[in-house]
Amino acid sequence: MAIDISLVNGTLEAPVQVTVTIGILALQGAFAEHQSALERLDLRDVKAPNVKGRLDKRVCVVLVRTTEDLDRCDALVIPGGESTTIALVARRSGLLDPLREFIKVKPVWGTCAGAILLSKAVVGAKRGGQELLGGMSVTIARNGWGSQVESFEAPLEVAGLKDPQNPYMGVFIRAPVLLSLDQPSEYPPIEIIARLPPDVIPHAVPDSETQNQIQEGSEDPKRAVAIRQGHHLLTTFHPELTQDDRFHEYFVRECVIPTLYG
Numbered sequence: 001m002a003i004d005i006s007l008v009n010g011t012l013e014a015p016v017q018v019t020v021t022i023g024i025l026a027l028q029g030a031f032a033e034h035q036s037a038l039e040r041l042d043l044r045d046v047k048a049p050n051v052k053g054r055l056d057k058r059v060c061v062v063l064v065r066t067t068e069d070l071d072r073c074d075a076l077v078i079p080g081g082e083s084t085t086i087a088l089v090a091r092r093s094g095l096l097d098p099l100r101e102f103i104k105v106k107p108v109w110g111t112c113a114g115a116i117l118l119s120k121a122v123v124g125a126k127r128g129g130q131e132l133l134g135g136m137s138v139t140i141a142r143n144g145w146g147s148q149v150e151s152f153e154a155p156l157e158v159a160g161l162k163d164p165q166n167p168y169m170g171v172f173i174r175a176p177v178l179l180s181l182d183q184p185s186e187y188p189p190i191e192i193i194a195r196l197p198p199d200v201i202p203h204a205v206p207d208s209e210t211q212n213q214i215q216e217g218s219e220d221p222k223r224a225v226a227i228r229q230g231h232h233l234l235t236t237f238h239p240e241l242t243q244d245d246r247f248h249e250y251f252v253r254e255c256v257i258p259t260l261y262g
């Protein structure tokens with residue numbers, strides 16, 4: 001975050017230019033596509049009631065490969081790719097613990113593999129295990145829809161986005177499936193931002209994995225494909241692979257700006 005204080009007629013004025021710096025973990029996966037989407041955003045369109053002064057028009061994007069890169073960021077995006085590889089490279093780069101500390105205090109958005117890393121528990125990890133970053137009190141199934149050939153697109157119901165009447169085309173590539181949305185008291189409430197249409201059912205997750213988790217009258221967590229918990233956002237699909245930037249706009253508007261200026 002950079003705030004310029006200007007001197008007008010010898011007195012200090014309120015901040016006039018506010019830069020939002022968002023990191024993208026760039027160890028493996030679709031980080032370049034997230035960069036393009038974030039750089040397309042025009043923050044002058046983003047409502048930021050608590051910002052005294054103007055938001056800089058453009059997000060400042062940092063590709064994060066070191067702790068020094070991470071230290072510059074107000075928020076972080078963890079892209080899709082291969083969650084086991086991202087965790088391994090993060091460990092080798094000395095980033096795993098700094099990332100866990102970052103997640104405790106700053107907004108983070110995980111897409112697909114990034115969603116797995118943001119979860120507190122995973123089902124179907126590779127042999128040898130899967131290190132997680134945690135941050136969101138959910139359990140997720142890796143490759144919950146099956147293999148690459150079972151990748152698909154689906155129009156999502158997106159109540160919380162801009163233009164909610166326009167469905168959002170979700171791109172699911174070896175996507176994970178949310179198995180349970182837990183609500184321990186030390187975590188903020190979970191809000192479902194996007195759901196699958198009722199006719200799309202993740203078949204690769206055995207019912208036995210989920211049956212016990214769905215309480216009568218409550219929603220099947222498998223239909224939730226974008227959730228927010230406090231200032232964190234999780235999407236099991238790939239918003240960066242479309243030209244529809246509403247999720248990127250949502251993350252900045254609802255998760256990043258209120259954390260910086262709320």
Ligand SMILES: NC(=O)CC[C@H](N)C(=O)O
Pocket residue numbers: 079080081082083084111112113114116142143173174175176
């Ligand atoms: N498109 C993706 O990010 C796929 C995620 C991959 N199945 C994993 O486990 O990491």
